[in-house]
Amino acid sequence: MPKSLPEQLLTQGDFLKLTLAHPDSLEPFQFDLPDDTRVSVWDTGVICFEPATLTGKDIVLSCGVHGNETAPIEICAELVQDVLLGRLNLKHRLLVLFGNPPAINAGKREVTENLNRLFSGHHSAGEGLVNAERIRAKALEDYVSRFYSDKRVTKMVPRNRCLYDLHTxxxxxxxxxxxxxxxxxxxxxxxxxxxxLRACDVTTVLLMQTPASTFSYYASNTHGADAFTIELGKVRPFGQNDMSRFAKARQTLRALVSLAxxxxxxxxxxxFQLYQVYRAINKQTDAFKLNFADDVENFTSYPVGTVLATDGDIEYRVEREGEALIFPNAKVAIGQRAMLMVVPTTVSDNLA
Ligand SMILES: [Zn+2]
Known part of the structure; x- marks a missing residue:
């Protein structure tokens, strides 16, 4: 007789494999680990762990919101596997999300639309829930709400909520x-x-000054979570990541879920290297063109006056000393952000 899904997870612990075999949906099921941690699979790529003794922390880890960003998917898959196999004992409630299983299977950033531009209701704006990514964005919001609003824990205050959305x-x-x-x-x-973040070996932080359609902004703004988008390096295919470069992030995330x-x-x-946004450059026409090599590094800066991009008759030049560019992408849809310009900043005046 083939093994039931709980038996499969208890013996192999490979929730990523199960997710990728059912990329569109998975019937919910639950079971307990030998230490009485309750495991609930809510959907494909959505697994919730609740230790028998509850604490004040509710932790969400997400990865694969962009399907080709494999290093975080490997880190989360390993962490989930170690919990399922009893090699890592959880201290706190934990929700792990593999964001976009069809895109992971396709080895692509997205299937139809950038999932990380669809949160805080953007999934339902305009033409509405017309593709799998829009439907998934809404579902992920609902799962995060369900996780944070569980009646057994909302009675215990204060809650310490966090969400780390891992990318490359x-x-x-x-x-x-x-x-x-x-x-x-x-x-x-x-x-x-x-x-x-520093314990994760992340010391460059971009402090945003406006709302966004990202998953981390959603968790922060809607649920009061300490939430971050964390970029752990450069996109590479599965198996080609040098995991030693992520050792501190991996280790710190494991400490986060297993220690008080x-x-x-x-x-x-x-x-730290702290930056704030100086301006966003949006693509306005099909003529939009970046004026530097395709493989320019994030946080590169050029002398004041350098032409960064052209868009028909419009010319974008460096305006400020130290202005650096991130996330340049000429291939975005018209009206979307093609590049973000940032400048050094400080947090000392507003730190708690
Ligand atoms: Zn990403």
Whole structure:
């Protein structure tokens, strides 16, 4: 007789394999681990763990929101496997999300539409829930809401909610790893979170000043979670990642889920490269063209006056000393962001 799905997960622990074999949906099921941790599979790529003794922390780890960003998928798949096989004992509630299984199977960033531009209701704007990515964005929002609003834990206050959405960038970066800190609407930046990022070997942080359609902004703004988009390096195919480059992130995420507190170094601003957005350059016509090589690294800067891009008659030049570019992509749809320009900043005036 073939093994049941709980038996498969208890003996092999390969939730990623199960997800990729059922990329569109998976009937929910649940079972318990020998240490009484409750395991609930809510959907394809959605697995929730609840230790028998609940704590004040609710942790969400997500990966594969862009299907070809394999290193974070490997890190999360291994962590889930180790929990299922009893090699890593959880301390806190944990929801792990493999964002876009059909795109992971296709080895592509997206199938139809960029999933990480569809959160906070953008999935239902315009033509509505017309493709798999829009439907998935809404489902992921619902799963995160369900996880954070579980009645057994909302009674226990205060809740310490976090969401780390793990990515790798399309291009290389002057700073290999960096995090995007979503707009916090005038609230303080959290020192403890910057210390956590540093423990993950992430010391370049982009502080956003406007709302966004990303998963991390959704978790931060809608659920008050400490949420980040974390870029761990450059996109490579499965099996071709040098996992030693992610060792600290891997280790710190494992400590996060299994220990009462992660050991971190005290925050010192000089250890960080902090940036804020100076301006976004949006593609306005099909004539949009970047004026530098395709493989330019994120956080590259050019002298003031350098032409960065042209869009028909419009010319974009470097306006400020230290202005650096990130996420350049001439292939985005018209009206979308083709490049973000950032400048160095400080957090000392608004840190808690
Ligand atoms: Zn990504």
């Amino acid at each position: 960038a399309i291009r290389g970066s002057r700073f290999e790893k960096f995090a995007v800190y979503p707009f916090v609407h005038g609230k303080s930046w959290q020192k403890a979170q910057l210390e956590f 507190e992660v050991a971190t170094e005290p925050f010192v601003e000089a250890d």
